[in-house]
Amino acid sequence: KPVQAFVRVKPTAQFAQDMIKFGADDKSIDIHIPKDARGGIVNNSYTDWSFRMDGLLHNTSQDQVYETVAKDLVAEALRGYNGTIMCYGQTGAGKTYTMTGATSEYKHRGIIPRAIQQVFKAARESLNLFISVRISYLEIYNEALFDLLGPGLGRGPRDAALAVMDSPRGVYVRGLSIHPVKHEEEALNLLFEAGETNRVIAEHALNKNSSRSHCIFTIYIEGRSRTDTNLKGIKSKITLIDLAGSERLSKITSAGRLQKENSYINRSLAFLEQIILALADPRRGHIPFRQSKLTHVLKDSLGGNCNTVLVTNICGEAAHVEETLSSLRFATRMRWVTAEPVPSVTFDREVSVKVLEEEINLLKRELAMRDMFANRSFRTYSPLTGAQRAAIKSQIHKYLRGAIEEIDIVNIRQIQEVFKQFKVIVSQQQEDVEAKLRSKYVLIDKGELNAGAGPEWFLPFCFQGGVGALDDGLVQEVEKLQKEALEPGPSSSSPVPGEKKEDKSDEHVKKEKLVSPSLEGDLEGSAPPETQEESPTKDVDEEEGASEQDRTDSEKELSTSSSGEESQQPSFPPSKAEAFELFKQEAGSEISRIFRENKSILLARKRSSSSVARRINDIKREMEGVQETLEGKKRKRWQEGEYADEKGQVIIDEKEFSLILKLKELKEEHRAGYAELQDLKAEIQYCQQLVDKCRKRLISEFEIWYNESFLIPEDVGEALRPGGSIRPGMIPVHRVMCLDEDEQDRFERMQETNLPECPESTPFYRAKMKTEQQQTFDRTMSSLQKMRRKPGIVTAAGKNKPLSFLHI
Ligand code: ADP
Ligand code: MG
Helix, strand or coil: CECEEEEEEECCCCECCCCEEECCCCCEEEEECCHHHHCCCCCCCCCEEEEECCEEEECCCHHHHHHHHCHHHHHHHCCCCCEEEEEEECCCCCHHHHHCECCCCHHHECHHHHHHHHHHHHHHHCCCEEEEEEEEEEEEECCEEEECCCCCCCCCCCCCCCEEEEECCEEEEECCCCEEECCHHHHHHHHHHHHHHHHHHHCCCCHHHHCCEEEEEEEEEEEEECCCCCCEEEEEEEEEEECCCCCEEEEECCCCCEEEEEEECCHHHHHHHHHHHHHHCCCCCCCCHHHCHHHHHCHHHCCCCCEEEEEEEEECEHHHHHHHHHHHHHHHHHHHCECCCCCCEEECHHHHHHHHHHHHHHHHHHHHHHHHHCCCCCCCCCCCCHHHHHHHHHHHHHHHHCCCCCCCCCCHHHHHHHHHHHHHHHHHHHHHHHHHHHHHCCCCCHHHCCCCCHHHHHCCCCCCCCHHHCCHHHHHHHHHHHHHHHCCCCCCCCCCECECHHHHHCHHHHHHHCCHHHHHHHHHHCCCCCCCCCHHHHHHHCCCCCCHHHHHHHHHHHHHHHHHHHHHCCCCCCCHHHHHHHHHHCCCHHHHHHHHHHHHHHHHHHHHHHHHHHHHHHHHHHHHHHHHHHHHHHHHHHHHCCCECCCCCECCCHHHHHHHHHHHHHHHHHHHHHHHHHHHHHHHHHHHHHHHHHHHHHHHHHHHHHHHHHHCCHHHHHHHCCCCCCCCCCCCHHHHCCCCCCHHHHHHHHHHHHCCCCHHHHHHHHHHHHHHHHHHHHHHHHHHHHHHHCHHHHHHHCCCCCCCCCCC
């Protein structure tokens, strides 16, 4: 069953009719971009795209959207199937509107409140199941997890205790509060409490932050039977995700045009896209869910055994057509992912044990009856007794001695017992043999062997740092090398590390490849692939193979080029390239130093490895020369007739003898060099890992530092620090002080207009009012505190509306 993908178009007066066209079936959407609109740079062959979706939501009310997108999924959840709905799209395209909706009006509420309503309605109407509902609300911002329903909401310091955990029953977030809710209003209360704060931001300057976080609202449903006779229960969850804005980075090209780059502003979306590509691949192997918090949290909510729906929100204006295009691409990929929903049915344990026991008894009786009809003597199907086991044992011993020809098969249990007994005997014999051998010879365990000890040079393989510090991959690699080393001697075709493995059979290619540059290249290739970084930091180690001198040169180049750019476009915040230089000198100096150090060690190892490889190569060539001469001599001897001494041994001349000695020496040398090369290769891998780790660290520290230094306003930054007064995505109180609508008035007005015709909306409005009152209260209290401190400022802020919010 494929994942369903819908597209919702945000209504606009400036809909780009000539660029975006909808199919008549409301399932396809065509994009046409005139060449010059793209600046004629990016792609000059495709200007038309066509996408197929499961449905287009164009001029569609919230109500219809829910019917199309969510209703069935929620109904299925009430039958035990997990369900996930995701909203994807650029900031401002209507994700939050679709997911949460506008709280101000009942008919504009989104999927979350409607799903809550549907679940509770079903719970009320369910005859045989007693349904309990719990909810949680998680926010992921910059790889940090926040509990939106957590205690001390919006006030406490960052909650460091949250962590994504794997368990046999699925992923969960440790420390995330999950709230049992008894009725709709209670659930909506919690939603609004968290949501209102978010919504405040959406209207404000900090929108940038709110659009960079993912919000995951989860409804956990558990149904137990009301009566004992009906045992089946259900357990499921509905995951509702409001993703961060999918907008791409934009860059000003040398021609001065604004151009979209292919990387997301929010990196976890890039990982999400990778996961989706991997899931869509029919040969899917390992799916790297743990790359980011978002994908990890969604591990069992994507394409596995749940119903998944994607709503892609797009804007219809011409200015947004690039983003629209990439959003539609994402949606199409999502449609390739398939899922096999299975209901998770739970059982009441005690009752089910009882029923199973009954069934077993019944089956036993059935078997006994069959035996009787088949004229077989009475057989038992219970576990074997001690006496029976002893009987089997003696039977086996007799069988092994040859005293009996066969062991009669009685039943499965007996067969299993026979095998078990055999296993005991075999392992006993193994021990006996070993004990006997030990008493005769001195056996040395592999690990105890000394590295220098003669021809066993290949057995233990160690280097400084110890094998314990390596990961499995490296250990395997070492083992592979050992195996290769075990293959025939140096003059044969044993491969030299550093060659491509596939070339093993191709003697010709190999000789070419032995020279050092290719060796280097291969070592480079063995490093894990670059993760997608933003371009300025990518240079971090582009010149890994270059000399120190080279690197400083290219660093200079980088800084001059970026400052050149700057002179055209003076800006704050500074460009990332510049900022990165600054960071390396200041806040990141230590990590940058360690990184450089590790890199130079790595470089040194690579260099010596390539020189060793070259040496081996030389030796090999020499060996081949000697061999050839020897062959020549031999051939000549053959032609001329051989001399032999009285014992019949062929006599050879001195020169040939010395050549043979030389060849032997060379072989030794080759072998030693080979071993050295292996050591070096292992070390290089280890160093490479260190360097990779360092690079990641350097870049992520830089990202954090850059955000905190330039992108987040200072006062907010202050409050954001651990122990500060707010979480990211919230606004300092004094900035939201003057929300000047009289909320009580508004509520009453709304109640008048909405309630009479729609009694179902009561919980919605009641929850909303409570939240608003709480907020008004909080605001008032903090403004009062402020007033006490700075009387002058408050009068200015509340001049025209003298504390009209004090009506609690
Ligand atoms: P996002 O969460 O994707 O950044 P929002 O949901 O906050 O975007 O939408 C931005 C603005 O557009 C909000 O004021 C919202 O009310 C409005 N909006 C979005 N979609 C619709 C729609 N389908 N109908 C009416 N208004 C919408
Ligand atoms: Mg939003």
